[in-house]
Amino acid sequence: MNPSIIISNLTNPTLLFFLLGIVAAMIKSDLEIPPQISKFLSLYLLFSIGFKGGMELAHSGLNKEIMLTLGLSIVFSILVPLYTYFILRRKLDVYNAGALAATYGSVSAVTFITATTFLTDKQVPFGGHMVAAMALMESPAIIIGVSLIRWFSNDDTNTNHHSVGSIMKEAFSNGSVLMILGSLVIGIVSDEKQAEGIKPFTSDIFKGFLAVFLLDMGIVAAKRIKAFGKAGWFLTAFGIFIPLINAALAILIAHSLGISDGNAFLLAILAGSASYIAVPAALRLAIPQADPGLYIPMALAITFPFNIVVGIPTYYWLLSVL
Template identity: 55%
Template structure:
C-alpha cells in the first residue's frame, strides 16, 4: 500500500475533527453540536453532493456504463443483506439479524461524502451518476431486511405486523433519500450560469461543514462505543470484516463496469459502508423489536471510522493493484 495515501487520509483536517470528537467524549468534555445544527449540516452535505452530482450528470452523455452502474448498485443492495443475514443469525435474533443486514446492505451517505472529499484531495475524478447509484441503494436493502424478518419469523401475531406499503413509503420518502434525489434533479436541470450563482454555497464552504459534521459524528461515536463493546466480539469482528470483504470484492470486479478509478472507489465505499440514518429510521417503525443499541453502533462507531481511516486507502490500493 502507498503509505502517503494513508498518511494524507489520516491527516485530513475533517478526519482529525472526527478524532477530536471521540477524544472529547473520553475526556468527559461538554463539547457538543446542537441537534438542530447537526441536522441542518447533514441536509446541507446531502444537498451539496446531490446538486453537484446532477451538474456532472447534465454534462455526461448517457451510456451503457451509467445503466450498468445503476443495475450493479441495485444488485449490491439486494445481495449484501441476503448473505449477511444468514451469518448474523448464528448469533442474533431474527429481528436483530434483519436490521443489521439491512444496515450493511444500505449505504452511508456521510461515508460517501467523505470518500468524495478524499478523491478531491488525491485529485482523482469521478462521474456524477455515482450520486444516483448511491440514492438507488438506500431503499432496496431495507425492504430485503424486512422481508427476511417476515419470512423467517414464526408465530407472528397479526397485530405486530407492519404493512409493507408503509415500509416502502417510508424507505422512499426518508429525508436523506428525498433530499439527495431532489438535489440531483435540481442540479441536472440548472444551467451552468445558475449553478455558478450558488457555487459559494454548494462548493466553497463544503469542506468546512464536513469538518464540523465529522466532529459531531466523533462525539456520537464516542458515546456509543463503550456500550457496544460490552455486547461481545462477534459484532465487532463483523463490523470490520464484512466491509473489508464487500469492499475488496467490489474493488476487484468493478473494473468490468468502468475504468474510472474514482468511480470504482465510490462503488467499493457503497459496498463497504453501512447505514446509520435511513435504516434505523425505518426499523424504528417496521421492526421495533430490533435493538438499535446494536446495529447503530456497529455502523457508526466501528464501520464508519474504519472506512474513512484505513478502508479508503486499502480499497484504492486494491484498485490500483488490479
C-alpha cells in the same frame, strides 16, 4: 501505495474533528451540538451530496459503459444491505442490523477521493460519472435498511404497517431519503449557469459543515461505544471481510462486462466502503432507535482505515491480475 496519501487522509481536518468529539465525550466535556443544529447539518449534507451527484450525471451524458456502471452501482447498493442484514441479525437486533446494513450498502466519499488520487498517481483514466455512481448508491441502501427494519420490527401490531406498499411509501417519503433523491434529480435537471449561483453553498462550505457534523458524531459515538464492545470481534471481522468480498465481486463482474479498469476499480471502492457521512446523517432521522456507537465506529474506525491502508492496493492488485 504512497504513504503520503495515507497520512494526508488520516490527518484530514474533518476526521480530526471526529476524534475531537470522541475526546470531548471521554473527558466528559460540556461540548455539544444542539439537536436542531445537528438535524440541519444532516439535511445539508444529504442535499449537497445529492445535488453534486446529479450535476455530475448531467455533465457526463450516457453511453453503454456509463449505463452499465451506474446500473451495477445501484444493484450493489441494493444487494449488499439485503444479504448483510441477515448476517448481522445473528448478533444484533433489528434496528442495529438494519442500520449497519444500510451503512455498508452505501459508500465513503473520502475513500472514493483517496482512490481517485491513487489512480491519478498510477495514470489510470476513469470517468467523471463515477461521482454520480457514488451519489446513486446512497439512497437505495438507506431505503433497503429502513424497509428491512419496518418489515421485521414488531413495533406495530397492524399488519398493514408491514405491507410492501406501506414500507415503500414510508421509505421513499422519509425526509432524509426524499432530500437526497430530490437533490439528485434537481442536480440533473438544473440549468448549469443557474446552478453556479448556489455552488458556494453546495461545495465551498461543505467540508466546514462536514467537520462540525463529524464532531457531533464523535461525541455521540464515544458516549455509546460500549454497545460496540458487546459484539466487538464479530463486528471487527465483519468490517474487514465484507468490504473485501464486495470489492472482489464488483471487480469480477465489472471486468467480465468490459468496464474499463479505472471505473471497475472505483466501483470496487464504492462496493467495498461504508458510509460515515450520508447514511449516519439519514439514520439519525430515519432510525433513531439504532445505536450510532455501532454503525459510526464500524465505518470510520474499522472499514475506512482498512480500505485506505490495505483495501486500495489489494483491489488494484486483483484488477491487474485479471
